[in-house]
Amino acid sequence: MARRTVGPKRSLGGQILLLLAILLFCVFPFYWMVTTSLKTQVVALESPPVWIFQPTLENYREVLFEDGVGFTMINSLIVAVGTTILALGLGTPAAFALARFEFRGKKHLWFWFITNRMVSPIVLALPLFLIARSLGLLDTRISLILIYLTFNLPIVIWICTDQFRSIPRELDEAAVLEGASPFRIFRSICLPLAMPGVAVSAIFSFIFSWNELLYAIVLTRNDAKTAPAMAVSFMEGYNLPYGKIMATSTLIVIPVIIFALIASKQLVRGLTMGAVK
Numbered sequence: 001m002a003r004r005t006v007g008p009k010r011s012l013g014g015q016i017l018l019l020l021a022i023l024l025f026c027v028f029p030f031y032w033m034v035t036t037s038l039k040t041q042v043v044a045l046e047s048p049p050v051w052i053f054q055p056t057l058e059n060y061r062e063v064l065f066e067d068g069v070g071f072t073m074i075n076s077l078i079v080a081v082g083t084t085i086l087a088l089g090l091g092t093p094a095a096f097a098l099a100r101f102e103f104r105g106k107k108h109l110w111f112w113f114i115t116n117r118m119v120s121p122i123v124l125a126l127p128l129f130l131i132a133r134s135l136g137l138l139d140t141r142i143s144l145i146l147i148y149l150t151f152n153l154p155i156v157i158w159i160c161t162d163q164f165r166s167i168p169r170e171l172d173e174a175a176v177l178e179g180a181s182p183f184r185i186f187r188s189i190c191l192p193l194a195m196p197g198v199a200v201s202a203i204f205s206f207i208f209s210w211n212e213l214l215y216a217i218v219l220t221r222n223d224a225k226t227a228p229a230m231a232v233s234f235m236e237g238y239n240l241p242y243g244k245i246m247a248t249s250t251l252i253v254i255p256v257i258i259f260a261l262i263a264s265k266q267l268v269r270g271l272t273m274g275a276v277k
Helices: 007-037 058-065 069-100 106-116 121-134 141-165 169-177 182-193 195-211 214-219 227-233 242-262 264-271
Strands: none
Touching: 007 242, 058 069, 058 242, 069 106, 069 141, 069 182, 069 195, 069 227, 069 242, 106 141, 121 141, 121 214, 141 195, 141 214, 169 182, 182 195, 195 242, 214 227, 227 242
16 A cells, blocks of 8 residues: 655645745735824724724825925935945946956955944944034035945945956956957946846945935934934824824835836846856
8 A cells, every 4th residue: 555645745835834924024014014104193003903994195195295205205315326326336346456456455455345334333423423514514415425335335345346256257368368458348348247246236235325324313404314314203202103104114115125126137146146156
């Protein structure tokens, strides 16, 4: 009599249940944020939570047309895009140089770039505030862009350096025989092949700049206030308008999701670079 093998089926069923549990764990916070943004303050404070309710867009109307969240989102977009463009424009040539050339102090320069990201932001908050005030850059977008650049540039260099190292040097040698300059090799050969890594670093740079909170609170007041700082400003003592906070948070998340979806193909290629040789 043949013996039935149910082990693999049970194993597959357990894996599916585990994946569903992980999916629920990851998606539930977003579900809670969106649903709370559609509740009135009274419904949001109900205990136990109300799962079936009449949704309302009043919170979105208030934050967009009365509290000025739309203006702060424009500030966040300008700062994030500006930081990303500068980080890529400065970081990709530096990464190419670190990956392709040997020069004195290369190891120390690489270590300096990497350790910049290890510094706790709170340690630099007061010095940067004093510097920005002395230069007249408080409550300006340019101050946020320059500060975010110092933290995002090492990420771009780190990711893109590994990407450039994975490109065969034989392509450079063949281009040199054809009379191509180092800049031509970088622009026409290596940079197109390194686009997955560039896309990953761009996404990380954009997200870190878009979500940054500490320096946005310390260095801005009104004119350059970003959306995360506006969301925090709704918290006044014991008055916590959960609907407005969650509506602002939902608006903050949407551009990041759109940006990630647009670059998803390059993101997957970049995150898996080097996995298969």
